[in-house]
Amino acid sequence: MVFDLEMIKKVYADFQDKVDAAGEIVKRPLTLTEKILYAHLWQGKATVAHESGKSYVDFAPDRVAMQDATAQMALLQFMQSGRTKVAVPSTVHCDHLIQAEVGAGPDLSRAKFENKEVYDFLSSVSNKYGIGFWKPGAGIIHQVVLENYAFPGGMMIGTDSHTVNAGGLGMIAIGVGGADACDVMAGLPWELKFPKLIGVKLTGKLNGWTASKDIILKVAGILTVKGGTGAILEYFGDGATSLSCTGKGTICNMGAEIGATTSIFGYDKKMGEYLSGTGREEVAKAADGIAKYLTGDPAVYADPEKYFDQVIEINLSELEPHINGPFTPDLAWPISKFADAVRVNGWPEELEVGLIGSCTNSSYEDITRAASIAEQATKHGIKAKSEFTITPGSEQVRYTVERDGYLGIFEKMGGVVLANACGPCIGQWARHSNDPNRKNSIVTSYNRNFAKRNDGNPNTHAFVASPELTTALAIAGTLSFNPLTDYITNDKGEKVKLAEPEGIEMPVKGFAVEDAGFQAPAADGSDIEVIVSPESDRLQILEPFPAWEGTDLCGLKLLIKAKGKCTTDHISMAGPWLKFRGHLDNISNNLLIGAVNYFNEKTNAVKNQLTGEYGALPETQRAYKAEGVGSVVVGDENYGEGSSREHAAMEPRHLGVRAVLVKSFARIHETNLKKQGMLALTFDDKDDYDKVMEDDLIDITGLTSFTVNKPLTVVLNHKDGTTDQFLVNQTYNEQQIEWFKAGAALNIIRKQFEDSQ
Numbered sequence: 001m002v003f004d005l006e007m008i009k010k011v012y013a014d015f016q017d018k019v020d021a022a023g024e025i026v027k028r029p030l031t032l033t034e035k036i037l038y039a040h041l042w043q044g045k046a047t048v049a050h051e052s053g054k055s056y057v058d059f060a061p062d063r064v065a066m067q068d069a070t071a072q073m074a075l076l077q078f079m080q081s082g083r084t085k086v087a088v089p090s091t092v093h094c095d096h097l098i099q100a101e102v103g104a105g106p107d108l109s110r111a112k113f114e115n116k117e118v119y120d121f122l123s124s125v126s127n128k129y130g131i132g133f134w135k136p137g138a139g140i141i142h143q144v145v146l147e148n149y150a151f152p153g154g155m156m157i158g159t160d161s162h163t164v165n166a167g168g169l170g171m172i173a174i175g176v177g178g179a180d181a182c183d184v185m186a187g188l189p190w191e192l193k194f195p196k197l198i199g200v201k202l203t204g205k206l207n208g209w210t211a212s213k214d215i216i217l218k219v220a221g222i223l224t225v226k227g228g229t230g231a232i233l234e235y236f237g238d239g240a241t242s243l244s245c246t247g248k249g250t251i252c253n254m255g256a257e258i259g260a261t262t263s264i265f266g267y268d269k270k271m272g273e274y275l276s277g278t279g280r281e282e283v284a285k286a287a288d289g290i291a292k293y294l295t296g297d298p299a300v301y302a303d304p305e306k307y308f309d310q311v312i313e314i315n316l317s318e319l320e321p322h323i324n325g326p327f328t329p330d331l332a333w334p335i336s337k338f339a340d341a342v343r344v345n346g347w348p349e350e351l352e353v354g355l356i357g358s359c360t361n362s363s364y365e366d367i368t369r370a371a372s373i374a375e376q377a378t379k380h381g382i383k384a385k386s387e388f389t390i391t392p393g394s395e396q397v398r399y400t401v402e403r404d405g406y407l408g409i410f411e412k413m414g415g416v417v418l419a420n421a422c423g424p425c426i427g428q429w430a431r432h433s434n435d436p437n438r439k440n441s442i443v444t445s446y447n448r449n450f451a452k453r454n455d456g457n458p459n460t461h462a463f464v465a466s467p468e469l470t471t472a473l474a475i476a477g478t479l480s481f482n483p484l485t486d487y488i489t490n491d492k493g494e495k496v497k498l499a500e501p502e503g504i505e506m507p508v509k510g511f512a513v514e515d516a517g518f519q520a521p522a523a524d525g526s527d528i529e530v531i532v533s534p535e536s537d538r539l540q541i542l543e544p545f546p547a548w549e550g551t552d553l554c555g556l557k558l559l560i561k562a563k564g565k566c567t568t569d570h571i572s573m574a575g576p577w578l579k580f581r582g583h584l585d586n587i588s589n590n591l592l593i594g595a596v597n598y599f600n601e602k603t604n605a606v607k608n609q610l611t612g613e614y615g616a617l618p619e620t621q622r623a624y625k626a627e628g629v630g631s632v633v634v635g636d637e638n639y640g641e642g643s644s645r646e647h648a649a650m651e652p653r654h655l656g657v658r659a660v661l662v663k664s665f666a667r668i669h670e671t672n673l674k675k676q677g678m679l680a681l682t683f684d685d686k687d688d689y690d691k692v693m694e695d696d697l698i699d700i701t702g703l704t705s706f707t708v709n710k711p712l713t714v715v716l717n718h719k720d721g722t723t724d725q726f727l728v729n730q731t732y733n734e735q736q737i738e739w740f741k742a743g744a745a746l747n748i749i750r751k752q753f754e755d756s757q
C-alpha cells in the first residue's frame, strides 16, 4: 500500500467542524473549493494575507509530487535545508526523460542508460530523505498520483502544470515551480492568490462518440487559453456525477490549458468506486463518512450565479465530439464542422500519426473505448492508415489492459505501444519523418498542442481529440473523416461504418500489476549517500549562498539595463538548456541571454566594464565574479513574468549579481529573488530608470538599517564623475529581511533545523 491512510484520516478528522464553522462565519452556503480551503485554513494549516487589494492564502499542502525534470533542482535545493526527512509526504516520478522512438522496451532501456546519472541521483536522494520513488517505466506522474495518492478534500502541489489532474478525485491540486516544492518539503507554507471561482454546471449524459475529453475541449473553446487565469473551476450537476472518476481527471488535467489554477469535482459514487477499485477501500469509507463536506452545498449548486464569479452550463446530451487545434488547444471544432475547417484553412488533410494515451487519457475506460473502435477495424480487415501509438499512463494500467487483451487489439491494427512515460506529449519523440519541412497533421489525445510541442517541428499541425476519435481518424488516415456519418472502404471494396465506441470504466477482474515500479524510501536514510558524480555536467550539488557581509553594497557594476519585456524565459531560457537544470553552474551560461540591452538593442551583448569590450552576458558576469565585484541588473515593467522558474533567480545569485532594480516585478519572481538572498528593488520614481548609464558604478545604501517599508537609496556614479541619487522601494517583510541577511531562505531553514536538534 503506497497511500498514507493516517495522513488522510488526520485531514478528515475535523474537516466537518471546520467547514461548519466557515459556513457559520460567512453566513451562507459554501462551494466545494471554499470548503476545502477553509477546512485547511482553520486546521491551522493555512493563513490568509491581504496585500495591495489582493488576498493570498499560505497553506501547508498535504502532498508534493515531482516529475524527474523539475525534481532535480527542487531536491538539490532541499538538500541544503538540513532536514533529514521531507516535512510532507512526497514522491518523485521518472516520466519526462524517456524518448519515444521504436516502442516501450527498447526506448525504456535507452533512457535508463542515457539518464542513468539523473535516475541514480533521484533514487538515492529520495531514499535518503523519505520520498517515494517511482522508477522509469512506472508511469506518468499524474496518472500514478490519481491511482495511489489523490484523495477527496486534500490539497497538493506538484512540480508540473498538469498536477491539476487530481481534481478528478476531488483534490485541490496545483502545479508549481521546483523552488515552491522545495519550500514545502522543507516545512514552509505555500502561497496561493485567493482564486476566482468559475462554476461549470453539467447537465444531461454523455452518449455515443462523445467522451469526457469533449467536455474540456468545449470548455477550452468557451474560456480560451487565458479565461481560467487565477480561477478554480468547480464542476457540478447531474452530468458531473454521471462521469467516471478518470473522465473527471481528464477534464481537470486539461484545465491547465485554459490557465486555471486548478479544477475540481465534488466527491461522489464514481470516486468511491475508483478509490475502492484501486485498492483504497479505507479512503472511500473515510470519504463516505464526511461525503456532504466533500462537495458543494446544494443551495450553491441550485443557484450557482449567486456564489460563483462566472457560470458555464453544458448539456452533455447535446454535446458533439470535438477536435481542437491546430497550434492552440482552445480552437474548438465540433466534429460536424471540422472537415470544412480543414479544407477552408488549408490544413494538411492527411493524418500522419494518431497518438492516444498520456497522463490525460489513458484510463481503462479510455483504452477500452478506443480498442472497441480498433477491433471493428481489424474485424473488417482494415489496418490504420496513419501511424498509431498508445502511451499507457502507468504500469498498472498497462499491465491490466494487456492482460485483458486490449493492447493486442491495437497491435493488430498496426499500433505501437510506447513506454509508460510522457514521450511525444513533451517532445520526447524521435519521430520518423521523411521530410520535416513538409506541412503535416497529427492528432493526439494529449492536452497541449502548441507549435513544436510534440516533435519540435513547426510544420506539424497538432490537433487534440478523445482517444476513440483519434483512433477512428488514424484508421481512416484523414482529418476529414467523421465517424458519426462517414464510411471507410476496406481492401475488398466494402464500405464499413464504425459503430459507436463502447468502454468499461473499471476492469471486471480488477486492476493488476506485477511490478508497479515503486521504491519505498529507507526508514532511516542517515547512512544513505546521495549519488552525484563530481564530473557530471547535468547535476551539481549546491553550495549554500554566502551571507550578507553586513555593509552597504558599493561599487557594483551595471550588468545590463534590460529594455522592454524580460520574462523568466528571457532570464533563463528553456529548450536545450533544460538538460542542465540540475547543474546550476552549467545552466547559468544562459543567464539573461534573451534580454535586450537598452544601450545597443541587442540580446546577449553587454559592455564589460573591466575591458570596455562587448561580450556575452554570462561571460561578462563571470568576469566580474572572478574579480570579486558584484553587479546590478536593471529592468523595465513586470520583470520576471512567465512561469515560475527558480533558475531565473538562482542563476544571477550564483554568478554574483547582488540586486535587481526594476520599474515593477512579477510577484512570484520578486519572491523567488528574495528567497535566494538577492535584493529585489523598484524605482520609487520610474523615470530614474532613464538615469542609469552603461558605465555606471552603483552603490546601494541603507542596508545596515534594512527594515520593513523603509526605502533604500541608490547612487549612480557615472563615468564623467557626476552622480545621481534616488530612493528605491522594497517589499521585504521581517522574515524576508532575515533571508537577505542569511544569504538565502534555505540558510535560515537549515539554521532553524540545526538549532531544533
Ligand code: SF4
Binding pocket: 095, 140, 141, 142, 160, 162, 358, 359, 360, 421, 422, 425, 426, 446, 447
Ligand atoms: S504526459 Fe504530457 S501532460 Fe502529462 S505529465 Fe507528461 S508531458 Fe505533462
